[in-house]
Amino acid sequence: MFEKLGYMLEKPKQIGYIDMTDRFVGAQTEYILNFTNNIIKITQNGETYYFREAKPHCSSLKECVISGVKSFFSEVIVNPELEKKVLTELKSSANMRKIINIGSKEKHGSNFNKYLTSGDEKYIGFFTADSADEKKTLRALAFYLYGEINSHNWNVRVKSGDLQTYTAIRTLGVTALADLLGIGEVVSGSKFVKICINGRIKYGVLENNAQGSAKTDVACEDRMKRITPAFLRSITNLNVLDFISCDTDHRVGNYHVVDEKDEYVCVISYDNDSPPTFRVPFLRVVNPMNYSKLITKNGLVNRVAIDKDLAKTVLDIDRKKLRVLDEFLSPIQVFLVLGRIKKLKKAILKTVNSRNVFLLEKDEWTKEHVSEDLCGRYGKTYLCSFVTDVYYKDGLHEFDKV
DSSP states (O other): OHHHHHHHHOOOOOOOOEEETTTTTTOEEEEEOSSSSOEEEEEETTEEEEEEEOOBOOSSHHHHHHHHHHHIIIIISOOHHHHHHHHHHTTSHHHHHHHHTOOOSSSTTSHHHHHHHHOOGGGGTOOOOSSHHHHHHHHHHHHHHHHHHHHHHHTTTSOTTSBOOHHHHHHHHHHHHHHHHTOGGGBOOEEEEEEEETTEEEEEEEEEOOSSBOOTTSOHHHHHHHBOHHHHHHHHHHHHHHHHHTOOOOOTTSEEEEEETTEEEEEEEOOOOOTTTTOOTTOOOOOTTOOOOSBOTTSOBOSSOEEHHHHHHHHHOOTTGGGGGTTTSOHHHHHHHHHHHHHHHHHHHHHHHHOSSOEEOGGGOOHHHHHHHHTSTTOSOHHHHHTTSOOOTTSSOGGGOO
């Protein structure tokens, strides 16, 4: 209930775009459907980008689903006959309700979870597939519509026909915030653009290809062997950024890890648009990985150390410097960011007074700090999660295989 109320309270801004309509003419495109958002991978001249479209808002969920089916069969997998069969099936009110109320992949008992667990298309309002190819296409369509429905629901206060910018303002806001904090290297660069791909004009977030790779296919014990002090510094910087932005979704697989000489040296986050990010009041914040709090109840920073330059920057931030967020966020969202920064300032100053060595220069992080972070004293930190969570032999959970 609180989550829905949060979406209803927020009216994401319509934001300016960079006109890049000529940039990707003739580029190769590929849809990636195993995220909450539908993503288009763009490849041109050996360079790779990722694009998340901000579509015009539909007047109803039913219109959103019908529009989604048509765009899927015209852009993702072209199959007019199957499109006709799906649209015919969705003329049934009962079937339409099933897909509209698809729910979450992970939530036991939801329509989507039942479908992914059983493979039976009836749970999401589709007909039973006649062949393996048809079954595969319907699965891809289910993931695609899951993304379309989520986006529609998040943008419930956007006027019909206006762009759905709920996730866009989060990505762009996090990018601006990271740059302000002097840790822009922990996120991939992004901008809001107008582009033309496959002959269609689209608006949305264009993101650079993050260096490195996800490590969900690397066994946890192997990850442990490759951790470096530089990696601890980088992932702790990401933790601080997430605290300020209120992003709770940076688990293993939602950021890339950069290797140098078979050692992990830093993280680069490419998934910076989870719904709780820059939350408004009443939007419930869930910590899916059960991370320990960055600040304890007694007001101390609950980490082995903080980067000294980052701490200085945080201590120097005021409302005037946060104006870089005004383009993307509402006044209440910026106010809440400032509140979290003030809380972090107090915690940094209090922790400095209680611990001899807490703020570290870039070259002062050591293996001893890594061991201390992992000893359990600070609970489940981002580093602890990295060496214990989210391992799949082939890199993907069964529910994420399209």
